[in-house]
Amino acid sequence: MNHIFKQANADFITDYLVVGGDLDQDNNQAVHQAVELGDTAGITHVLDVRLEANDSGLWSYMPDVAYRWDGMDDAGQVVPDAWWDGIADWAVSAITAGGRVLVHCHMGINRSPSAAYAILLTMGWDPVEALAAIRSARPIANAWYAEQALTWHLKRTNTPPRQAAQAHRQLAAWRREHPLDVVRIIADVRTRTNDW
Numbered sequence: 187m188n189h190i191f192k193q194a195n196a197d198f199i200t201d202y203l204v205v206g207g208d209l210d211q212d213n214n215q216a217v218h219q220a221v222e223l224g225d226t227a228g229i230t231h232v233l234d235v236r237l238e239a240n241d242s243g244l245w246s247y248m249p250d251v252a253y254r255w256d257g258m259d260d261a262g263q264v265v266p267d268a269w270w271d272g273i274a275d276w277a278v279s280a281i282t283a284g285g286r287v288l289v290h291c292h293m294g295i296n297r298s299p300s301a302a303y304a305i306l307l308t309m310g311w312d313p314v315e316a317l318a319a320i321r322s323a324r325p326i327a328n329a330w331y332a333e334q335a336l337t338w339h340l341k342r343t344n345t346p347p348r349q350a351a352q353a354h355r356q357l358a359a360w361r362r363e364h365p366l367d368v369v370r371i372i373a374d375v376r377t378r379t380n381d382w
Contacts (some may be wrong), residue, residue, distance in 0.1 A: 300331035
């Protein structure tokens with residue numbers, strides 16, 4: 187079931203993984219978005235990776251949806267391996283139990299696509315195919331932290347150095363072939379948000 191969202195700022199990558207931005211700041215609209223995500227699209231788990239906000243209060247009204255806040259900043263920092271471990275293990279556990287996971291940040295450009303990337307890697311996806319699937323589902327997804335997620339994954343899986351270097355070269359080549367003007371995208375998203 188790949189639902190096309192009418193209200194929520196989210197996109198299906200796979201039948202079990204959705205990536206997006208935050209709920210609306212207007213409480214009534216946020217409730218409609220949460221209902222669309224949970225009741226209509228079947229989201230069972232929400233992974234919120236924003237440092238600057240937390241929706242646990244809203245999601246507490248939807249007992250069939252498990253909510254995890256694991257906020258990180260979006261400042262280009264080095265992300266600790268423990269953060270990747272926590273979010274990937276939680277999401278993959280939910281997915282393997284039959285759940286459907288929404289990963290979101292503020293705009294759905296860097297943090298949540300990077301987290302989704304780590305989840306797909308943990309599930310055995312090829313590094314380039316995983317990022318391509320995210321970008322195909324959500325064309326504004328830059329996944330700024332994907333290279334860090336890949337390094338974390340390759341260490342975690344004890345990938346030999348030559349193979350790890352090849353994976354990074356392939357990801358870099360894919361990025362060169364599929365550039366994204368992140369400054370323009372952020373400006374466009376901010377303009378659309380202000381128009382709502």
